[in-house]
Amino acid sequence: MSEFRYQRLPWQDPQWQLLQQSLAQGRLPHALLLCGPPGLGKESFVLSFAQSLLCTRRAQDGLACGVCRHCQLLESGNHPDLRWLKPDEQGKSGEITIEAIRSLTASASLTAHGGAYKVVAVQPAHRMNSAAANSLLKTLEEPTPRTVIMLLTDQPGRLLPTIRSRCQRVQFLPPDRAEAITWLAEKVTHEDPELLLTLANGAPLRALQLDDSELLKARGEMLSGFLQLPGGRRDPVGLARGWGGFDRKLLLEWLAGWVIDMIRLREGVDSGLLFNRDLAQALQKTADKLNSKALHGYLLQVYTARRSVESNLNPQLALENLLISWRDCGTEAS
Ligand SMILES: [Zn+2]
Incomplete structure (x- = not known):
């Protein structure tokens, strides 16, 4: 059996430590608001943190084992305890609808499928329409134990203040420039990784797309x-x-x-x-x-x-x- 671990991005250490610490102390919030400009890897953070929560043989530092059944299920992309809510691609509005949130509340009330936790990610959270946002608010007001809702957004100001206030905010910032260029230089074919980083406003994953x-x-x-x-x-x-x-x-x-x-x-x-x-x-x-x-x-x-x-x-x-x-x-x- 091959090992599978979602890769953690080096500039996300502070956010990772923060959440691992809360987890170790049994104080992990039931709702997190992951904010920051695009291209910093918020989605990939959710994947590695979800793996850490779902893995049954997680190490002390929170690192998933990469081989247990849950890690393998995550690799296949259909672990039942990790749900993504995104805008309906067929829908013209580009909104996350109340139906999506309702399907979440129905499934969030179920106990996790054998894993310790259930993780729901809403991306991008500011694309919830107002009916969806109000429905989510109710879920946040009556949290289900061991269910973690992660809202991802680059525009937190567009969320209901009542939603924001019920989430712990986890802020992502562009990494130190030199660190980002070193990371990028190993991955791109373009002769000038610094230019790519500048064009990407300092966001390394966007810079990677520009290569x-x-x-x-x-x-x-x-x-x-x-x-x-x-x-x-x-x-x-x-x-x-x-x-x-x-x-x-x-x-x-x-x-x-x-x-x-x-x-x-x-x-x-x-x-x-x-x-x-x-x-x-x-x-x-x-x-x-x-x-x-x-x-x-x-x-x-x-x-x-x-x-x-x-x-x-x-x-x-x-x-x-x-x-x-x-x-x-x-x-x-x-
Ligand atoms: Zn595992």
Whole structure:
């Protein structure tokens, strides 16, 4: 029988120690709120912590044995005592619905299947609609012994305050930069892991996703299309159509990064300190032609679009509007 242990990420030691300590003292909270920016491995933390809870031969430091029946069941991905609640992929709203929460409350009331604990993970927790959130609140008010509910989110402010106050908060932060670069350097093929980390806002797992030459090539091409808009050399609606199939969240993040860098360039910041230092020349050219006020105004629009990206029912129209506004920034400046 082969060993199977979920890998713990080195920068999650403080959170791990905290929970293991509570567990050892018999004070493990029944609800945890795992917060922090995307790309820090909150999901993988849930998996390794759940394995630690479910394993029947866990070591003193909380490490799972990797060989017991529970560890093997986790490896196969269908351990009955670990449940994930995520948005319904078929549903247009992208929400976690009350049906999902009800199925949880029904199963949470059952005793764990032979394991010591039952673990329920809600990801991303801020995508619960209000009926779902209220239903979860009831569960939190009447906790089931040895059931741990883990809410994962990068936007804790969007959860009901009454839910937040019933959870112990476990905060995840981007690791120390040098530590992250060392970790990343062993895993990526890109020659400049530091650039990947910067593009990922310091989140190592996001940086890992960016280690993809096709994706980085697309980024360069998209920037060049974007920079042609203010001069009127490109049609915003056509460009939006061309970008239609692209990951919307990532796209808006890139857009924000480009605009922030142009603002910084206008302020005389050294190009080595930009997010997109590999694209500094192209950004500088456009930044020179625009005024700072227009750039700041546009950045706010990108932020607004980013906030509603998960719930926008007509994302294509939103993107078109965003690109039309960007073209108009050029008209205002001239
Ligand atoms: Zn085990």
